[in-house]
Amino acid sequence: MDLRNYVRDIPDYPKPGILFRDITPLLADSKAFAASIEAMAEPFLNSGVDVIASAEARGFIFAGPLAVRLGAGFVPIRKPGKLPFDLHSFAYELEYGSDELQIHVDGIKPGQRVLLVDDLLATGGTMEACCRLLEQCDAAIVGCSFLIHLAPLGGEPRLNPYKVHSVLRYDSDDEETDLSAQNEQPGLPG
Numbered sequence: 001m002d003l004r005n006y007v008r009d010i011p012d013y014p015k016p017g018i019l020f021r022d023i024t025p026l027l028a029d030s031k032a033f034a035a036s037i038e039a040m041a042e043p044f045l046n047s048g049v050d051v052i053a054s055a056e057a058r059g060f061i062f063a064g065p066l067a068v069r070l071g072a073g074f075v076p077i078r079k080p081g082k083l084p085f086d087l088h089s090f091a092y093e094l095e096y097g098s099d100e101l102q103i104h105v106d107g108i109k110p111g112q113r114v115l116l117v118d119d120l121l122a123t124g125g126t127m128e129a130c131c132r133l134l135e136q137c138d139a140a141i142v143g144c145s146f147l148i149h150l151a152p153l154g155g156e157p158r159l160n161p162y163k164v165h166s167v168l169r170y171d172s173d174d175e176e177t178d179l180s181a182q183n184e185q186p187g188l189p190g
């Protein structure tokens with residue numbers, strides 16, 4: 001199944017010059033959604049993941065099913081004003097302006113093995129903030145798993161030294177690579 005066929009490109013959204021990768025057609029198709037979860041989980045099946053952590057909102061869509069698939073718990077990372085207990089916070093710069101993410105101080109126990117999940121890696125600002133929050137929790141970060149990686153936006157180096165896995169890599173606005181297909185054997189169904 002070619003998951004690229006389920007990602008819709010919307011030019012100039014949410015502002016001129018941005019090519020928005022719309023995953024709603026993929027989410028609406030049960031087989032494409034299930035294949036996405038499987039491909040995001042695959043490198044981490046034997047990694048002893050205790051917890052999936054993810055930032056709202058689109059990350060949550062993938063984090064819940066991945067937690068079930070990997071036999072792990074789920075811990076939310078949220079925008080300010082959403083979590084009720086004591087918090088770790090991390091403020092970070094976006095392309096324009098700044099934002100902040102938070103996690104409960106007891107969401108992750110020191111040493112727990114955590115996989116971070118999001119739908120898409122662009123500049124890496126969101127996932128880098130998640131890494132900093134997990135470091136405040138003394139978590140053992142197993143890696144970061146994405147459905148989509150927009151490689152030209154330079155997010156991956158910001159996640160060093162952590163393992164980064166993505167299912168669909170886009171190297172330019174009109175070129176895409178299905179990384180899962182690179183591992184398939186020619187002639188075998190898949």
Ligand SMILES: O=P(O)(O)OC[C@H]1O[C@H](OP(=O)(O)OP(=O)(O)O)[C@H](O)[C@@H]1O
Nearest residue numbers: 056057058118120121122123124125126
């Ligand atoms: O790598 P970055 O440049 O940080 O961009 C990636 C982030 O952008 C999107 O979230 P968005 O902030 O649009 O919020 P949403 O999940 O609520 O739609 C996406 O879901 C990632 O979390």
Ligand SMILES: Nc1ncnc2[nH]cnc12
Nearest residue numbers: 018019020021022120122
């Ligand atoms: N180009 C893009 N498409 C969809 N979501 C995004 N989040 C950040 N950049 C994005």
